[in-house]
Amino acid sequence: MDIELPFKHEDEKNFLNKIHPLIRFILPFILVIPFLIINDVYLVITIIIFVIFFNLVSRLHLLKIFSKLKALIPFILLITIFVPFYIGNTVLFQLNLEIPINVYVEGLAYALTLFFRIIGAAFVFLTFLTSLTYSEFIEALTKLRAIPSFFVGSIIIMLHYIPILARSNKKVLEAQDLRGKNFTSYWQRLKTHGFIMGKNIVHNMERSEMLYESLKMRGFSGKITFSSKKVKLADILIVMMFVFIMISFIYFINLEQIYMGVLQLLV
Amino acid sequence: MLVGLLKPKSGTIKIFNELLTRDKKQLWRLRQKIGFLFQNPDDQLFAPTIGEDVGFGARNLGLEESEVNKRVEWALEAVNLSQYAKSSPYDLSWGQKKRAALAGLLVMKPKLLILDEPFANLDFKSIYNHLQIFKTLKKEQKMTILFTTHNLFFIENWADKMLVLNDGTAIFEGLPNDGLNHPKIKQLLGSYKELLTLINQK
Numbered sequence: 001m002d003i004e005l006p007f008k009h010e011d012e013k014n015f016l017n018k019i020h021p022l023i024r025f026i027l028p029f030i031l032v033i034p035f036l037i038i039n040d041v042y043l044v045i046t047i048i049i050f051v052i053f054f055n056l057v058s059r060l061h062l063l064k065i066f067s068k069l070k071a072l073i074p075f076i077l078l079i080t081i082f083v084p085f086y087i088g089n090t091v092l093f094q095l096n097l098e099i100p101i102n103v104y105v106e107g108l109a110y111a112l113t114l115f116f117r118i119i120g121a122a123f124v125f126l127t128f129l130t131s132l133t134y135s136e137f138i139e140a141l142t143k144l145r146a147i148p149s150f151f152v153g154s155i156i157i158m159l160h161y162i163p164i165l166a167r168s169n170k171k172v173l174e175a176q177d178l179r180g181k182n183f184t185s186y187w188q189r190l191k192t193h194g195f196i197m198g199k200n201i202v203h204n205m206e207r208s209e210m211l212y213e214s215l216k217m218r219g220f221s222g223k224i225t226f227s228s229k230k231v232k233l234a235d236i237l238i239v240m241m242f243v244f245i246m247i248s249f250i251y252f253i254n255l256e257q258i259y260m261g262v263l264q265l266l267v
Numbered sequence: 268m269l270v271g272l273l274k275p276k277s278g279t280i281k282i283f284n285e286l287l288t289r290d291k292k293q294l295w296r297l298r299q300k301i302g303f304l305f306q307n308p309d310d311q312l313f314a315p316t317i318g319e320d321v322g323f324g325a326r327n328l329g330l331e332e333s334e335v336n337k338r339v340e341w342a343l344e345a346v347n348l349s350q351y352a353k354s355s356p357y358d359l360s361w362g363q364k365k366r367a368a369l370a371g372l373l374v375m376k377p378k379l380l381i382l383d384e385p386f387a388n389l390d391f392k393s394i395y396n397h398l399q400i401f402k403t404l405k406k407e408q409k410m411t412i413l414f415t416t417h418n419l420f421f422i423e424n425w426a427d428k429m430l431v432l433n434d435g436t437a438i439f440e441g442l443p444n445d446g447l448n449h450p451k452i453k454q455l456l457g458s459y460k461e462l463l464t465l466i467n468q469k
Contacts, residue, residue, distance in 0.1 A: 009355070134355065135315035160313045163357060210310035213272050217303050218371065219295060219327025226319045226326075 005159060006068060006126055007134045016058050020235040021136035022143040028128040030242045032121045034250055042255035044116045050245070051127050058131060065126045069119065076118045083111035134159070139228050149223040156224060157211060165204060172196050269381065269413075270294075270303050283378075299328065302372030306383040308364035309356075317343070317359070317367045318352035325374040335374075342370040346400055362393035369400070380404065382414040386421060398425070419456060423447055431455070 016024065031051065035044045055062045084092075088104025095101040132140065141152045173181075173196065181192055212220075249255065268275050269282055271294045280287040283300060287293070305311050314320035321342055325335040343349045346366040356364060365385070372380065385401070386394050404410045416422065422429055422443050429446040431439040433455060439446050446452050 133315065135319060138315055157313055164309055207310060210305060210307070211313060214303070214305055214311040215313070215323075216272070217270060217298050217301075218324035218375065219298065220323075221327070224323070226314065226322070 005134060005162060006129045007132055007137055008130060009133065014059060016131050017136075018234075019238055020229060020231045021132055021140040022231060023235045023238055024128055024131050025137070025140035025144065026239065027242055028124045030239070030246060031124050034246055035117060036121060038250065039113060040255070041113045041116055042259055043249055044113070044120045045259070046249055046255055048116075048120045048123060051124050055127055060127060060130050065123065065130055068126055069123055072119070072122050076115055076122075079118065080111040080115045083114065084108040087111075135226070138224075139226060142224070142226065143228060143231075153220075153222065153224045157208065160211075161204065161207065165200065168203070169196065169200060172199070270298060270301050272303075299375055300378045302369075302375060302377035302380045304365075304369055304372060304380065304382045304385060306387055308361070308368040311368040311371060312356040312364060315355060316352065317348065317354050317356060317370075320356065320367065321352075321370045321374055324371055328375060338374040338376075339370075342373040345373055345403070346370045347396065362389050362396070365389070365393075365397070366400070373404070376408075377410065379411045379413065382412065384416055385414055386416065386418060417456075419447060419459060 031047050035047055052062070054060075055065070084103045084107035085101055086104075086107065087110055088106030088108075090105040091102045092105045092108060093103055095103065129137070138152070138156055141147055141155065142149070176192055176196070181189060184192075268280060269287075271287060271289055274289070282297060285293070285297070287297070312320050314323060318339055322335050322339045325338045330338070339352070340349070343352055346369050348363060348366055348370060351359065351363065351367070356367065359367060380401075382401075385397060389397065401412055405412055414421070414426075426443050429439065429441060429443040430437055431446060431452055438455075439449060439452055447456075447458070
């Protein structure tokens with residue numbers, strides 16, 4: 001498959017499978033929400049280190065996660081790169097272009113924290129998503145009662161089609177390549193891409209209609225039911241443990257002091 | 268139209284001695300008796316694993332989980348895919364996907380199976396496997412099989428009855444032998460002999 005969904009293969013089992021999928025789905029929220037609310041770069045770095053450790057212990061594909069994360073970096077940079085130019089009062093230096101542009105210390109610090117917060121959040125979510133198989137992910141969604149069942153159904157159908165459509169799109173592009181797509185002018189290529197996109201939209205609509213009809217034939221009424229496991233006491237204990245770790249990081253452990261101490265030791 | 272997915276522009280449809288009214292309850296009752304196999308299995312398989320997908324229809328029937336599991340096991344065995352219950356549909360070949368989609372219908376124990384081009388894009392080995400399954404279902408489960416095809420071979424050698432549609436109109440209904448020798452049908456569908464003559468031309 002050329003475009004893979006960020007899930008584990010169904011046959012790939014390890015000790016994580018013993019933890020209920022719903023719990024593995026909730027855990028990244030427990031880790032991410034505090035550092036999105038509290039503006040503390042040390043907390044972000046600590047959680048990233050903690051999740052890297054979790055990755056290594058759980059034998060998840062850290063490199064695969066990083067490669068997926070790489071694709072997000074340009075978007076995150078786009079969000080953060082202009083922040084130092086307009087937030088803050090203390091000028092760090094001035095860019096002498098036709099109009100002098102100030103780079104502020106506070107803005108730079110804020111941009112760095114924002115960058116780490118977004119990348120950290122993406123990393124945590126990707127880690128826990130890759131710890132789930134596709135069926136576990138759906139099980140988690142269906143167990144989470146906050147999400148309406150029709151929405152879960154739509155997500156399942158959407159996810160089902162992503163790799164199929166990516167593959168068919170690739171085939172169309174390859175077929176175009178074989179007929180010399182790359183040897184024509186830029187505008188002609190753009191036009192070709194436009195045609196492919198248009199064809200894909202129509203094709204996708206037809207296919208989703210077919211899938212909906214096939215589901216209707218098998219009694220689909222808006223709710224998708226699969227067999228599911230029960231949440232055990234051990235699962236709840238794991239959630240409590242993560243909450244405790246987070247509370248400790250926020251209230252009981254002085255992370256700044258620890259990092260400064262480590263820095264002093266290194267220097 | 269038989270399963271109520273399309274509305275007829277004119278006329279009425281009678282199936283299992285019932286006039287199709289498109290009432291929701293009636294449609295669901297009829298759909299429990301009719302299994303419709305789509306030509307492209309990717310239009311039918313949607314769940315993360317084959318086992319889950321096959322069990323979907325049975326769960327919608329409101330059966331107990333133990334009965335659902337029993338039926339899933341039976342259906343997968345009927346299509347020789349027992350070992351693939353935990354596999355993802357993406358890991359299966361085209362022929363295997365087609366069989367998995369068929370298992371998804373069998374769990375509902377339909378009386379009538381409608382197959383849309385069931386042998387399209389299959390090699391001889393897969394066609395053989397599929398035919399064997401259909402024959403068993405017909406014999407052991409007493410299922411009626413209605414299939415659409417452009418391949419004259421299957422009409423001539425497998426079908427008991429033949430109905431030819433052209434531009435939405437039925438132009439022939441009767442025995443395959445009579446149909447295939449009918450001059451109008453021959454003109455419309457072509458014939459083996461013509462094909463062989465063309466192939467043998469040097």
